[in-house]
Amino acid sequence: MVKFVGQVLEGEYQLALTGQTLPETVLRRGQNAMNVKMFHHGLKFEVVPSKFEENxxxxxxxxxxxxxTATARGKALEVADRLYSQVKKPDLIIGADTVVSLGSDIIEKPADEDDAFxxxxxxxxxTHAVVTGVVLVVPSLTDTGTEKYDTVEFHESTEVCFGDLTDEMLKAYVATGEPMDKAGGYGIQAIGSSLVQGIHGDYFNVEGFPVYHFCKKLVQVYRERQQSSAPRTDQHS
Incomplete structure (x- = not known):
């Protein structure tokens, strides 16, 4: 899917914007190796960790x-402000943040092993929800000096059902160390898959990034930009 989108954007981007072969992409959320793997299939990128305080x-x-989404926005805009001040304007900046919610409670990464358990x-x-907010930052088509970039925001939610697991199983999983850098304290792409009875929605969102929704939104954004930047033809009666 990502490779396909890269091929689609190649043609559109040459016409609509700078004529580069592919957009120069800054991947804001660099912690998740899966995100990096996905972008190897068509989008040239650079990982730029954000200095935004997630508090x-x-x-x-x-x-x-x-x-x-607000956290993703903070991450992306901090990077955008920093890079734009250096006169470096990436064609796309991606900020993302994933949380787990159980009822009205938001659950992020565990502080330590006891917290993970x-x-x-x-x-x-x-059944809990895995929610990812994504913010895309693109150069403004009407750059007047004050509005340097535009933002596009979306989110994805996936329902995940845990099996009925014993304390021994949960403690054994915590002992692997895998939960420590994961929202909700587990990673479905690895050993944590043994905890999951089923999911409803985007699997890749549970891994940390909603690939389908991102690809769909990215094509939409650049098609709109192509249309906005195309020369207008006067209509004569």
């Missing part, structure tokens, strides 16, 4: 997707 107050948001115990034999 937004969860209670000030209506729900998980608003919180995740507590999180997994809460998720045990229940």
């Amino acid at each position: 937004l107050k969860k209670s000030s948001f209506a729900g998980p997707h608003e919180y995740a 507590r999180i997994l115990k809460r998720l045990n034999a229940k």
Whole structure:
């Protein structure tokens, strides 16, 4: 899918924007190796870790997707402001943030092994949601000096059902070390898959990035930009 999108954008991008073979992409969310793997299939990118402090107050948001999208926005805009001030304008900056929600509670990465066990115990034999907020930053087509870039935002939610697992199984999983850098304390792409009874929605979103939704949105964005930048033909009666 990503390779296909890269091929589609190649033609569109040459006509609509700078004529480069492929967009120069800055992948903001560099922690997840799966994200890097996906982009090897067609988009040239550079990982630029954001300096945005991920300390937004969860209670000030209506729900998980608003919180995740706001965090993704903070990450992406910090990178955009920094790079644009260096007169380096990537054609695309991607910011993403993934959280797990159980009811109205937002669950992020565990602080330590005890916290990881507590999180997994809460998720045990229940259905939770994995929510990813994504923010795309693209150069403004009407750059007046004040509006340097435009943003496009979306989110994806996937339901995940944990099996009924014993404490021994959960502790053994925590002991692998895998939960420590994962939202919700597990990784479905590896050993954590043994905890999951089923999912409803985008599997890759549970891994950390909604590939299908991203590809669909990316094509939409560049088609709109192509149309906006195309020369207008006067119509005479």
